[in-house]
Structures are given as structure tokens and as C-alpha cells.
Amino acid sequence: xxxxxxxxxxxxxxxxxxxxxxxxxxxxxxxxxxxxxxxxxxxxxxxxxxxxxxxxxxxxxxxxxxxxxxxxxxxxxxxxxxxxxxxxxxxxxxxxxxxxxxxxxxxxxxxxxxxxxxxxxxxxxxxxxxxxxxxxxxxxxxxxxxxxxxxxxxxxxxxxxxxxxxxxxxxxxxxxxxxxxxxxxx
Numbered sequence: 625x626x627x628x629x630x631x632x633x634x635x636x637x638x639x640x641x642x643x644x645x646x647x648x649x650x651x652x653x654x655x656x657x658x659x660x661x662x663x664x665x666x667x668x669x670x671x672x673x674x675x676x677x678x679x680x681x682x683x684x685x686x687x688x689x690x691x692x693x694x695x696x697x698x699x700x701x702x703x704x705x706x707x708x709x710x711x712x713x714x715x716x717x718x719x720x721x722x723x724x725x726x727x728x729x730x731x732x733x734x735x736x737x738x739x740x741x742x743x744x745x746x747x748x749x750x751x752x753x754x755x756x757x758x759x760x761x762x763x764x765x766x767x768x769x770x771x772x773x774x775x776x777x778x779x780x781x782x783x784x785x786x787x788x789x790x791x792x793x794x795x796x797x798x799x800x801x802x803x804x805x806x807x808x809x810x
Contacts, residue, residue, distance in 0.1 A: 632646065657722050681694070681716070777792070
């Protein structure tokens with residue numbers, strides 16, 4: 625729970641009793657490698673903090689899976705397109721490694737908004753961060769070459785060291801063979 629408290633402090637500075645109220649509402653959940661947190665068609669009911677491990681967000685496009693996002697330890701995660709409007713998700717969320725999570729239900733989140741107003745500030749800042757990342761990703765895919773996207777990925781060692789190449793290539797919008805060519809030393 626200390627990692628959760630430390631990560632919350634990157635966004636907000638609650639009083640100690642408020643921090644305790646927030647942290648105490650999260651419950652532990654373990655997702656084994658390959659297991660799904662959410663499958664397409666399910667409605668997301670959870671806001672998460674990843675203690676250890678890695679999650680992959682993907683969708684089906686024709687006959688293949690397209691990977692759109694990864695989340696690693698010490699990050700917050702939520703499948704927003706389902707969680708916010710409470711509609712079935714078009715995404716799957718899968719553990720790429722054994723993953724330890726701290727989970728806050730939607731109902732508990734709403735309760736915390738009423739009891740600890742600074743928590744609502746935290747969630748708003750988290751949403752802003754996600755929206756900014758998504759806009760940057762869209763611009764990257766529209767304006768940058770695959771080589772440039774790969775160079776940016778190299779700045780994130782967790783991606784390069786822990787994500788299987790088939791998922792990394794999908795995330796970068798290229799084929800596995802194109803990724804192999806980019807990875808070869810020149």
C-alpha cells in the first residue's frame with residue numbers, strides 16, 4: 625500500500641487521515657500471466673493501481689489483435705471508454721506477466737469523491753494525463769515514421785525489455801518483420 629500512497633502523492637497532497645481513507649478502500653487482486661482483466665463486451669467497474677506486472681490493452685481488427693496500450697507497475701489504470709459511460713468495452717485487457725493489483729470499485733470511487741474531495745482532484749488529473757497521452761499517440765501515428773515511433777519506444781526500457789515483440793510491433797503499428805529490421809544494428 626505504500627507504493628500506492630507514494631504514487632498518489634505525485635498528483636495530490638492529502639492530509640494523512642484522508643490518505644488513509646483513500647488507500648484503505650483499495651483491495652488486492654492478482655491476475656496470472658495470460659489472464660484477462662476485461663474481455664470485449666464486459667463493462668469495466670474497476671479503477672486500478674498496478675503494484676507489479678504489466679497489462680496490455682488490445683482490440684480485434686478483422687483477423688488480428690491490435691495492441692494499443694501497456695500499463696506497468698506503479699501506474700494507475702482504468703479502461704475509460706467502458707468505465708466512464710458504463711457501456712460494454714470493445715477492448716480486452718490482459719496480464720502479460722503475473723500482475724498484482726490494488727482495485728477500487730466504481731461505487732467505492734464515488735463514495736471517496738463525497739468523503740475526500742481531494743481524491744476527485746486526483747482522478748481528474750489522472751484523466752487529464754490519459755487524454756494527453758492519447759492525443760500524443762494519435763499525432764504520432766499521423767505524423768511520424770515507424771522508425772521514429774520505435775526510437776521513442778527505446779526511451780521506455782520496460783516496453784523494450786518486457787513486452788513480447790509481436791505485441792510491441794502491433795503497438796508501433798508495424799509488422800514483426802519490420803520491427804526486426806528496425807532492431808538490427810546499423
